[in-house]
Amino acid sequence: MIRFEHVTKRFQDGTEALKDVSLVLPTSELTAIIGPSGCGKTTLMKMINKLEKPTTGSIYIDEKPINDLDEVQLRRSIGYVIQRIGLFPHMTISDNVALVPKLLEWSKPKKEERVRELLELVGLDPAVYMERYPLELSGGQQQRVGVVRALAGDPNIVLMDEPFSALDPISREQLQDELRNLQQTINKTIVFVTHDMDEALKIADTIIVMRAGQVEQIGTPQQLIDNPANEFVRSFIGVERINQKRTFGERRLVEFLDLFTDNWTGDFEEISADTTIEHAFLQLDKSDQDYLAIVKEDRIVAYANDRDLLKAALAKVTEVTV
Incomplete structure (x- = not known):
């Protein structure tokens, strides 16, 4: 379980990215954080692995304050998928996926077994793709590799920062479906930042709607559709979606x-x-x-x-x- 307790983030120019945020992210569920640009959603996510640190307040993972945890060890224990994919072009797909297991000093057979297992999990034949390089793959295939690389060290928590937003609509929808099906197998605590309400409604167990550094509503997709907390949430979801339902x-x-x-x-x-x-x-x-x-x-x-x-x-x- 990830818990934020009265967290405020204030930058040097005085901008408050987060304002006294308290919330709990459910364990073994996919939580989508959504809101307009500049609302603080990415800042909130980055605080989980200490890429951003709170000005005031505390963050806990399994009731342990992360301020007491070593940054490097914490980040190696949390999967991270970014929008730009971030694969190393000079490394094979196998080496890219095995990056964290290598840092964790896994044995070679264990690393290879893990790479094969994960590639099969997302429909990439290990015999075909392990020794290829990122530029030999399509955008959708590269993002699949980015997702499984985040899972390679078998983390309990995976952070995903708008991972599909740069893909074409067809690839994006396919990866949304695959992520939802994958989560049924791996049951990780996934924190997924998106600006796309359709994406959030499709993949999330829980949705956090943010505005101006504050949480406007937390609920399941059905709860947000049936009972928007206020006019902002109703407008952000869209009257058309509510009426369609x-x-x-x-x-x-x-x-x-x-x-x-x-x-x-x-x-x-x-x-x-x-x-x-x-x-x-x-x-x-x-x-x-x-x-x-x-x-x-x-x-x-x-x-x-x-x-x-x-x-x-x-x-x-x-x-x-x-």
């Missing part, structure tokens, strides 16, 4: 199967594919399960959690495959 809430699950999850190994509750999205939200809320198993013609055809349902509720009709 309400309008398409009566559409049936069967119309959105391509947007849902193919596999789920945990517990679930079954629901008919003919059920409306609105009723699916209600059933999931009443159940004690994270997922609904969607049944069509007596067999399970997909799985959906609250984010999947929200994604379907916000989808445009033209994007849906029946």
Whole structure:
């Protein structure tokens, strides 16, 4: 668990990037931090690995104040993915991914095994890509390598600073889907900075909306859509998105199967594919399960959690495959 306690960040010119921020980032969940430019979202994230330090206040990881932790050791224990990817062009993909394990003095067999495991996890064949160089990969492939490099040392926390914003729309959407599916496997505490509300609604378990160095609202995507805390949050989410959720809430699950999850190994509750999205939200809320198993013609055809349902509720009709 990451906890901020009355954190203020004031720069030398007097600018207050953060103003008395207190919040808790849930463990093993993906938290998106969103807000307009200059709102303090990147500063907030960078404080977790001490790239920025608070003027006043304290930050805790698992109830240990990070002020007492060595900066180098702390940063090696936290994965970090940046917008510009940051791969070293003169190093092979294998060497790029193994950078932190090398610093942690892992054995060569252990490093190679970890590289292979991670590349396979994001759909890059190790036999094809391990000895290639970054410039031989597409932008989307390079960003996949950037993501798995952040996971190489098996950190509990991963920071992601607008990692997909420089990609083309198709690559960006693919990586959003892959990150969401990847998180179901790795269950890391991911802090994801973005300026894109659609991206936040799609991938996040929890969303933090910021403005002018302060937190305006914290909640799940569904909570933000259903109950914006104030006019700023409502405007930032967008009335169109809110209305889309309400309008398409009566559409049936069967119309959105391509947007849902193919596999789920945990517990679930079954629901008919003919059920409306609105009723699916209600059933999931009443159940004690994270997922609904969607049944069509007596067999399970997909799985959906609250984010999947929200994604379907916000989808445009033209994007849906029946």
